[in-house]
């Protein structure tokens with residue numbers, strides 16, 4: 001589903017990604033862990049071209065994103081992204097947040113888009129919040145709306161960048177539950193997270209990133225219980 | 241008592257000043273309308289990734305902000321038209337142009353600041369969903385930014401309104417010009433100028449009070 005070959009990313013002279021190679025199969029859930037500043041977000045953002053790639057190749061479901069002729073907006077509309085800080089549109093109701101892209105990008109009518117949005121709100125457990133505005137929601141609710149908003153575009157892949165790290169601990173569970181449900185339905189997911197419980201339970205594979213490369217990868221058990229690399233060990237000992 | 245008032249210059253200057261008010265209002269509104277369009281273009285221009293566009297926009301803003309309004313008015317009325325183009329545009333057109341160009345530069349800063357103040361994540365969320373740059377601007381950034389622009393735009397309205405008084409130098413019969421004409425004939429500068437100031441205050445004070453309330457309500 002996703003193939004990344006020798007991905008490099010510079011910010012000015014600062015090389016942040018130093019040759020990433022990765023592969024994500026259809027319906028696979030890949031968790032990315034690693035210390036702050038190691039390039040996890042940058043890697044994820046390259047996968048929907050929110051960052052301009054310096055060199056290397058990214059292919060998602062047959063589309064070569066790094067081809068200069070690629071229709072960026074078409075690619076992005078098939079790759080959902082959930083951000084750490086939700087990034088809901090504060091001037092729109094929950095329903096409008098969800099229907100904006102289907103209407104403007106996919107060309108659905110308002111009625112069609114709203115009809116499609118209802119089951120998504122159900123799925124994230126917020127059917128009663130359709131007309132609410134983001135400011136009246138808790139962090140966990142906001143993140144679940146953000147997930148529904150991404151799903152409304154019917155993406156082939158969902159990217160999550162630390163989706164629970166801005167949440168109060170008691171709100172994390174609901175968001176993770178929604179993500180688990182998605183994984184069960186067969187969604188292909190790349191998740192930057194430090195929720196080891198989540199990674200162990202639903203992750204098919206874990207990538208450990210450090211200093212712009214993937215230092216180590218393997219099944220959750222391999223990475224969490226028998227990390228090989230010394231950097232992985234010291235990182236895990238700090239966060240566990 | 242009433243007769244005394246009716247015979248005073250306070251009372252008698254009023255019809256002249258009110259005639260001036262019509263010009264003041266007309267030029268302020270026409271100038272600000274065009275100024276807002278200029279401000280939106282150059283404000284967004286300053287944020288443009290294109291080096292040429294952002295530099296041009298910055299030059300415009302800095303030139304206008306760094307020169308006196310009076311010089312700008314004379315430049316547009318006399319310097320440009322008589323000096324360069326060779327013919328005379330009428331004083332009203334020159335006035336509206338001067339207010340528009342002047343306010344446009346300040347509004348450009350307002351627009352730039354408001355758009356810049358919208359969190360980067362808003363833009364990213366829009367682009368990540370597949371919206372184009374233009375759609376993201378139109379449906380996500382601009383509505384939020386516009387709300388933040390309202391109080392400073394109101395403030396600019398007050399400033400431009402007062403700036404129109406400078407147009408008296410090119411004989412636009414706005415409030416100050418009318419007042420001057422009146423007191424030159426009647427030798428009543430004190431009474432007339434009290435009325436001139438009151439006339440401005442009747443507009444500016446309620447506007448400011450309303451803006452302050454609006455600012456609280458919008459919470460910006």
Ligand SMILES: Nc1ncnc2c1ncn2[C@@H]1O[C@H](COP(=O)(O)OP(=O)(O)O)[C@@H](O)[C@H]1O
Nearest residue numbers: 011014016034035036037038039040041042043
């Ligand atoms: N827009 C940017 N401009 C310049 N440097 C950036 C930018 N975004 C990230 N960086 C740098 O890239 C490095 C990796 O950042 P990031 O991908 O956010 O790491 P992580 O998500 O693993 O914490 C950091 O050193 C950060 O300072």
Ligand SMILES: [Mg+2]
Nearest residue numbers: 040041042162
């Ligand atoms: Mg990050």
